Amino acid sequence: MRTLSDHIFDLIQNSINAGAQNIHVVVEEDIPNNLFKICIKDDGHGIKPEHLSRVKDTFFTTRPRGKRHVGLGLALMDATCQRSGGNLAIDSEYRRGTTITATMKHDHTDRPPIGDIPDMFASLMSSTVENKILWTLEHIYNGKRYTLKNRATKDDLNLFSYTEPGAREKLYELIIRKEEEIHH
Ligand SMILES: Nc1ncnc2c1ncn2[C@@H]1O[C@H](COP(=O)(O)OP(=O)(O)O)[C@@H](O)[C@H]1O
Numbered sequence: 001m002r003t004l005s006d007h008i009f010d011l012i013q014n015s016i017n018a019g020a021q022n023i024h025v026v027v028e029e030d031i032p033n034n035l036f037k038i039c040i041k042d043d044g045h046g047i048k049p050e051h052l053s054r055v056k057d058t059f060f061t062t063r064p065r066g067k068r069h070v071g072l073g074l075a076l077m078d079a080t081c082q083r084s085g086g087n088l089a090i091d092s093e094y095r096r097g098t099t100i101t102a103t104m105k106h107d108h109t110d111r112p113p114i115g116d117i118p119d120m121f122a123s124l125m126s127s128t129v130e131n132k133i134l135w136t137l138e139h140i141y142n143g144k145r146y147t148l149k150n151r152a153t154k155d156d157l158n159l160f161s162y163t164e165p166g167a168r169e170k171l172y173e174l175i176i177r178k179e180e181e182i183h184h
């Protein structure tokens with residue numbers, strides 16, 4: 001089964017494909033208001049106005065067609081949101097960037113499990129060196145939050161680089177600790 005972390009990871013590939021340099025991800029859980037919200041904001045090349053109404057369509061893609069299945073990322077997320085009592089909003093300004101906001105009812109039986117947020121965040125942050133992306137990764141749980149940013153997190157961990165041996169493990173452990181903090 002596709003977890004919400006899998007969906008997020010997949011949608012971030014769109015931002016990377018769009019040449020984004022800054023990507024802001026917010027995962028927000030608000031139990032009192034029965035809300036699960038995911039927001040991905042990028043400064044990539046955006047979506048052409050004439051494509052905006054079609055990007056959620058199954059198999060719509062502007063990527064060159066290869067052997068892999070394409071055009072499903074937004075369609076699957078949209079279907080998941082609708083099944084789970086929410087929706088998927090896409091706000092994009094051509095040449096400026098895109099914001100994707102997915103909402104679901106937190107307690108809905110069709111809402112997929114959240115999946116492994118620490119693993120997903122650690123993968124994104126430690127891929128930084130190759131793709132030169134500045135990340136802001138946040139998880140909010142009933143108003144308590146943590147934020148990861150490339151530079152600050154690297155300093156927190158006393159790392160020279162996210163590629164040095166053991167960096168990914170240290171990062172993963174840090175995120176696990178931050179997860180524990182917001183859940184208390
Ligand atoms: N963050 C984004 N920035 C720019 N274009 C995007 C973004 N997300 C989606 N798109 C556009 O929507 C299309 C459909 O996205 P998606 O459903 O994930 O399928 P795919 O990634 O296989 O093309 C993409 O081909 C692209 O044109």
Ligand SMILES: [Mg+2]
Binds near residue numbers: 010011014072
């Ligand atoms: Mg995609």
